[in-house]
Structure formats: structure tokens, C-alpha cells
Amino acid sequence: MNQTIKKTAVIGAGSWGTALAKLLADKGEQVLLWSHRAEHVDALRRDRENRKYLPGAALPGNLRAVNTFDDLSSCQCLVMVVPSHGYREVFRKLIPQLQDGTCLVSAVKGIEIATRQTMFQVMQEELARQNRTEAMHIGVLSGPSFADEVATGQPTAVTVAFSDNQVAQAVQHLFSTSSFRVYTSTDTIGLEISAAMKNVIAIAAGISDGLGYGLNTRAALITRGLAEITRLGTTLGADPLTFCGLGGMGDLVLTCTGSLSRNRTVGIKLGEGRTLQQALDEMTMVAEGVKTTQSCYDLAASVGVEMPILEQTYQILYEDKPCRDAVQDLVGRSLKKEA
Template sequence: MINKTAVIGAGSWGTALALLLARKGLDVTLWGRDSAHINRLAAERENKKYLPGYRLPDPLVITDDLIAAVAGAQCVVMVVPSHGYRQVYRAMFPGLEDRALLVSAVKGIELDGGMTMTAVMREESRDAKSLLFGVLSGPSFAEEVAAEQPTAVTVAFADLAAAEAVQHLFSSSYFRVYSASDVVGLEISGAMKNVIAIAAGICDGLHFGLNTRAALITRGLAEISRLGAALGAQPLTFAGLGGLGDLVLTCTGNLSRNRTVGLKLGSGLSLPEALAEMSMVAEGVKTTQSCYHLAQKLQVDMPILEQVYQVLYSHKKCEDAVHDLFQRDLKQEDA
């Protein structure tokens, strides 16, 4: 039984998940690295910076002490950006409980080495403490979860009993959780959908229509599936909540940070200009780079990913990227 949960990361999604658990009356601690931000959260009982308008219940513990946050926690939910993930995990590892369930709720791939977040945790843990590693993913904007809008996601562990324990932990009257065992499939889907969402935003910024968006989502899903298959993922995962569901949401939703970045690029802004107008992290920008190198390493054909990479990192014009995608050699759809 999970008696205490620690949520590591006090951005919008971490706050929404901690709020969800606290509303259920569970013992939950929320950690953030920025002491000034955490002190404001504790005093005001509201995350005015990242998730304004939702009161944090008084029993929710808020701290900037990482070791204290994970002490005694049977479940630790990691919600820190992928580029700082390893550093935070390494710092908290000594304080983790034996047999703790480690849940990644981060949708990204590490830049150096192309590792998923569960792979990073496994490497840093060195098989100590018999920890179990899983992932929570699916179509879920933080603001809508905080507003108690009906939402469905998936949690996956190689150990299905662990997945079911986390499934019951998070499930509520408005938050439905499905259990699964395909960890890598969920992680690849969650990371790559952000890249495709940038492409969708670019198309919207160029004032393309619904035909374009539908084609992009469909072919984007094909690329995600190819990369996942190369890493041993289960094909059905990509048709589920963490695959197609999350992809559709992120490519079409106005709350999508990654689509917003693409929209700004398609409207003529440079990447630095687009990011300067963002108040929160758009994981897809860094993930494009890490997934591009991973695809190159595995020799997986991913033309949309390649064009997004060139727009972001080689200063390619958005119009030229679309043109080059449509001028490729014709092929069978299932090739």
C-alpha cells in the first residue's frame, strides 16, 4: 500500500498531480528547486507562476529539501525537465526507500546518449534498493486536470502489480488511469509527440488547413511507431492514450506549449524569439535534438523529425521544410 507520495517538480504538471493526490486526502509532498518559488507556494497556497487559480490544500507539504521530500515515500513521481532529470535523481537517490515506485511523468529524452528517463534512473540506481521504474503518460493538460476535467492516462511498469498500485493511487472521479507494461513505448510516444506538435504549430503558423494537420498527425504517428519498434516497444501502445491520444491533444490543443513554439516559428519568429515569449519549458525543443540523434544512431527513417530539427537547429525556413517533405520519393504507405 502506498502511504506517502513525493512529487518532484513544482511546475504546472507537478503541481496538478500533487493537487490531485492532496484532494483525495492522501499524504503527499511537493518539491521544487527554487527556494523563493517554493516559499511563495507554501505561504500563498497557490502556484501563481505556473498554475494560478487553484488552492493547494493545507495538508499538502511543500518543500525545497529534496531528501526530506522523498523520506518515507513509497511512490516518487518525477516531474522535472529532461535536461535536469539526471542531476535531480542523483541528488535524491540516497534518500529513496527500498522498493519505492519511481514514476516518470516527464516527456523527453536525455540529450547525451538518447536515454529515456526510466533508463536514466536505472543507470543511476545501479540495481540498488530494488527500485521499480515506470512512467505515467497520456493526453493531459495540467490546467484541465486541476480544473477536474475528465481525463484518462496510462501508467506502465514492467511489473504489472506496480502499475496497478500507481493506477489506484492516482485514479479519481475525474482522472481515470489505465495500467500497462510497455514502459519504453509510453516514453517514446510522450517524447516524440512534442516534436510532431512543433511541426503542427508550424503548419498552423503557415496558415495551412485541416488536411495538412490530419496528414501530419498520421505520418507523425508512423514515425513514432518506427522509433518505438526499434527500441522494442509494443505496437498497440501507439494506438492508445499515451500514443495517438497524447499526439492529437498536443498537436491541436491551444494549451500545448510545443504547438505554440511551432506556431511562433511558422509566423516568422526565430527560435530564440519564440522561446523568449514562453514562460514555461517546451520539452519538444530539446527533445527534437535528442530524438534526431537517436534516430540517426538506430538508422530509423523519420523525415518529419529531420525537418523539425533543421528548422530548429540549422535555421531552415519553415516553408522550405514543408516543400522538402512533399518532394521526397513516393513510397507505399506501410513502408
């Protein structure tokens, strides 16, 4: 890639999008931060802070909040941080504004329900519909990275994946700071399956915590959850080593154990006896794992991969199965050799 990245647009002004935009702006980069709500943009401009989603994190003057796509043609890198259920619609609308050679980075951890596609695949399909596929560089950013900790400069490590290693290195250098270390990969599908499925396992781990089970149970869920993620990912063509890395084991451990995990929080509420709707009503931000449980369940069934933790989590969320019954069904399965 010969083009230097001089300006970046972050599409999605939730906590993670805001944290990534702030990271780049603090580094001195010119950044646009897009939100679909005009009143949210007005608040960002007025307060120089995202008080709803990332309170306390000051936004530098070189970060400009917008709610149109008019200025995207001046950006060499575009980071998509829109929830998976609205990703396709937003991306389709902004494609006409992009210049050839733009780096498109998905930082979303989910799978589209209707199509069972990853966000990388959604971008590929929408670019093909507008005959722009060959003109763009598509990649993924993922890893163990709570937005609040990135925003406060706590040491963090993530991975970016592009099929073209030169492009991956350009994005690596764009995001790297003294506290944000970025590794490169070419395994986009492995990173995306890890990113999506770790949220499902985190809900299961939260349910375990909410039921009052201890560290043994959580460790078993994390370990066997990683085995399920690896089975699904390798069936879809991923590199097995990806699941041992930051985007795999790293992000899984963080999301299943961290107090800032939205998906673990939903699981805790379920384990304590709340219904799914009650748990969601108490949340102010999106827990991607709820919708992802459905899309991953459908995806696993479509490719014939056995995923017992995913199946039980799906039954709790969408078939009202009692949490303790799901645990007993997991523990009581026929005995097997560990693989």
C-alpha cells in the same frame, strides 16, 4: 507489491508537477511537492497556489511544499516531473534518501540529449551506480493530459507502465479519481518514445498552423507523425499497440491540436516568422519538444530509422531552414506505399 502507498513526493513544481500533486492531495493523500528554488517554495506556502505555473488552482493543506530531500524516506511513491535536461542531476541527489521498495514514476516527456536515454533508462543507470536497482520499482505515467484541465477536474485518462503489473495496479489506484482514469501497461519504452516524440510532431503541426495551412495539412502531419513514432518505438522494442492508445495517438492528437500545447505554440511562432530564440523568449514555461527534437534526431540516426518530419523539424530549429522550404521538401519526397 505488498506495501501500501501512504505518502507521495512529487519532484518538480511546474504546472504538471503541481497538477499531479494537487490531484493526489484533493483525494486525501499526503503529498510533498519539491521545488529547487527556496523562494518558489516560500510562495507556494504563502499563497497556497502556484501563481507562476498553475494560477487559480488552490493547493490543499495536506500538500506540503519543500526544497530539500530530507523527508523523502517517508514516501512510498516518488513522481519525477523535472525537465529532461536536469532530470539526471536531481535524481542522482535524491537516491540516498529513498527507502527500499519505493515506486519511482517518471511523468516527464523527453529524452536526454547527451545519452539519448529515456528518463526510465536514466533512473535505471543512476540506481545501478548506487547499487539500488533491485530495491526500486521504476515506471512511467503518460497520456493526453494538460495540467490546467487536470487541476480543474476535467475528465482525463492516462496510462501507467511498470514491468511488474502489481506495482502498476498500485500506482493506478493511487492516482485514479472520479475524473482521472488510469490504465495499466507494461510497455515503458513505448510510452516514453510516444511522450517524447509527440512534442516534436506538435512543433511541426504548430509550424503548419503558423504558416496558415489548414486542417488537411495538420491531419497529414499527425498521421504520418504517428507512423514515424511507431517506427522508432518498435525498433527499440516497444509494443506496436501502445501507439494506438492514450500515450500514443491520444497524446499526439491533444498536443498537436490543443490551444494549451506549449510545443504547438512554439511551432506557431516559428511559422509566423519568429526565430527560435524569439519564440522561446515569449514563453514562460518549458517546451520540451525543442530539446527533444535534437535528442530524438540523434536517437533515430543511431538506430537507422527514417523520420522525415523529425528531420525537417530539426533543420528548422537547429539549422535555420525556412519553414516553407521544409514543407516543400516533405511534400516533394519520392512517392511511397503507405505502411
